[in-house]
Amino acid sequence: MLRVIQRLEEESDLQSGILLDQFLHVRKMDQKLVDIQSLNIAMMRSNNSSTHRVTGTTGFTSPTMTSATLTGNDLTTGITSSSSTSTISNLSPLVDPRELDANLLELSLISQRASLFQGFLHERANEEMEKLDDTNDPATVLDTSSTTESTTTTTKNATIINVMTGKDRRFYGENGLLTSSGLSKRIKEVMNSFLVIDEYLLKRSMEKAMELDNYDASSSQTSTCVDDVFYILKKVMKRSISTYQPDLVMATVQTVLKSVETGYSQLLQQRLVNAFSSTDTSSSRLDRAMEQAKISYMVTLNNLDVSADYTERLIEDMKQTSRSTIWQDEEHDLIIVDKALEKLQALSNNFNRLLQNGMEQLLGQTIKPRIRPLFQESYREVKYVLEEDEYNEADLDEVFMKRFRHGFDNMINSYRKALTDSNFATLMSMVLDALTLQWERIVLQTRFNQYGSLRFDKDLRSVIQYLSSMTDWFSRDKFTRLNQIATLLNFEEPSEIYHCWGTKSGPVSWRLTVAEVKKVLSLRLDFDIDEVTSLTL
Template identity: 55%
Template sequence: MLRVIQRLQEESDIQSGIILDRFLRARKLESKLVEIQCQLVSIMRTDSSYTVNKSGTQIANSPEEPEVTNPLIDPRQLDANLHELSLLCQRSVLFQNFLNERAIEEMDVLISDNENEKDLVMKDKNEKFYGGNGLLLSSGLTKRVRELMSSYIVIDEYLLKKSIDKAMKLDDYDPTLASTSTCVDDVFFILKAVLKRAISTYEPQVVSSTVRTAVTILESTYLQVLHQRLNTVFTSYDPSGRNAERAMEQAKIDYMVTLNNLDVSADYTHRLAKEVEPDIINGVWLEGDNDVQKALSYIKDFENFSDKFDNLLKNGIEQLMKQILKPRIRPLFQESYKDVRYVLEEDEYNEADIDEKFVKRFRQRFDNLIKVYKTSLTDNNFSTLLGLLVNAVALQWERIVFQTRFNQYGALRFDKDLRSIIHYFSTLTEWLSRDRFTRLNQMVTLLNFEEPSEIYDFWGQKAGSVSWRLTVTEVKKILSLRLDFDANEVANLLPKSQ
């Protein structure tokens, strides 16, 4: 029976060659490859003549001529060709697996019956070209299909680049539909189809080449455009124009949409990598687990590209914080603290306890500050931005405390103000870390001492689990803000050696 299987492999090499030759002629693949290669060279040359306009869209530096589509490389026809090629490769692998499994069974029978039978079957065959199952290690069919898949890779690269370019040119944003623009869903829909088709070939090298191509095009086309949008969006309006304020608000929206695109793109990259893993694991690969592990490692390389989205996103949010929001923190406190004091008599304290001027003003102004970001950013981006904002608020508040005078009633009032603001921030996001207010809370503790010497009940060995974030110098400075504390007593507290 093994002789029959060997003969079947030899005959399949002959007949598959005839079929593949007819396929190549019928689909005009060689002519298509020549045209595609010319197009790819043209694209590489014209890429250097493109700039990105203020909205982040690629435009030509010279008048753009209408795109002429060669019917020979019509995208829909090329997509159909890729599907056919992937099926050819898949069927070839399945056929080879079938032959290999049956040949192994027959070889085991021969060996168990009579070792001489095996030698008879392998007579006149160069064993270095044959495997332990008696079949060719690399059949003619396998070689021809792998040659065809090199054409697959070229066509796939061309079609992927054209598709992503088109998705970016048609990019649009509708706030009623999503927090991202259309390019994100379009691009990752394309990538999903491309990766799944590559995996369906059950050829690790095809998966490897497809992943490398996808990553390269993502970086050079998709990520680059998003990067340019972040860099240019705020230069797209005239600050001295009649509608400057409206233009500035639109620029903020465009900037936030780009941040959302990056956030969702990073998430989609992870999700897509996880989604295709079952296709790899459940596939019928020629070399079994070895091919599975190779394919999984290639998909991991694709997933790692999400780090580039995350890095650009982090820089983008930090720039938004630094240039737009951080300069507004100090005025926010100035407006909120107008007519507010922390040196109070008992009746003034009771009145302040009812009015809560600072808390009400701060919340109102902070709500106005973050309103557009809360409604426009993704939950992840808003939480990240809010974290940076809270850090800036805490730092600015510390500076204000160091410049403020207190008495006992004022210290109590400040304690309530701080608690109210911390609670307010906790209602904005579930990811708020109270650790950001540790220094301010320790300042409140100091300001509410009955006597400066109480510090010895909290410092040094008596600190217990408390980790003091304030230095000795800062502790003394805070205590000296209490008008009713003796300045000399404060100055003599806590030698630096403690």
């Protein structure tokens, strides 16, 4: 039976070669590959020249632009697209994306069926080899006490030699089949065409997704390119896994990494860089232009945030898909595929890096400059040296808290509505760092008495309660230093510090240095400055 399987393998190599040659001829694959190569060169030249003509054009539509405003942008995109389409029709009448997509499906099915067929042959050959080993020498099987490892090996080799008459043993495995059959070699050659077409379609599809990118604030916090691009990536990765070729999956992952880096991540990065720099400062509508730039910037940040999340989900989905695939050497092939898929983590890391840089830029350009004026307005005509009647009146009015809340709402509301929950939580964390730092500076330049210290403690608690209600994520740890400052200011006398410092601090971890503690205590007008200075901590 093993000879029959060997003969079947030889015949399959012959017939599959004929079928594949006919397939490539009918589908005009060679001509398509030539056209794709020519088109790639033409597109590279076109992109280089258009870059000089239109610097920073990304095809992104500002979410608040009217249809009249959009016409100019669409015309710019239309010129580029029309030029590209003209180039495609002149160079490659065979390069129809829908036809190429169908070709890729056919190639993946060919690879899949070939893999299943070869797996079937090897499985049956292994079974037959085991049978031949068991029946080759009955005396050896019965006299198990005299069986040694060397005898078993000799018997097995004799069995293989018996069925390998007239064949070069160097090219055959232990099961009597070719280690690299003609079919497997032809499939690898054909799948090289698959990779070329797949890379071309991936790049063109991503370019199209970015050209048609749009944002509708009523339906989503991201623009359309995110869903479009990751739909394309999922389709590409799933199709590569369906070929049952682990090496092809590895090659596809490398293509995806390169294409996303140059065709998606780079464009999002350019949008972050150009968002505010493209605003015309001489325009009479500067405020409106800045607001549109800010919205476009936040949409890009959302795109990066969701892209990082989608990448993680893509990796997990593809791992699940690979586990339901029939691999020839399941254990070995799955290790290769998993390692390849893990490389996609680099995309998520890159998105998160760009997102972090973008959030820092957003904080520095649009929010940080407003924090100091926020406190200046909140503290206007507010003091912390109070008499009892002034304290009671301030307790009723809560002037500071009302002004702070109004100013902070105006500063942060647009971000709360436009950003994703994750991005808003990140921004709030960064804002609180800047806010507490500025508040500390103000407090350390303010004078207090006992009533004023009580008033400051209440103001601080009100602010913390208000901010904690704005997001599910909130870290009171950011206000630890201010809380400790409030605690020091509410001491009855400076020596109380001895009851909560050093070994007597208990669970309290002081964030203030000795010098800072003395400086805070010296802010109390009713404390003896000499007593504060003489504290030994």
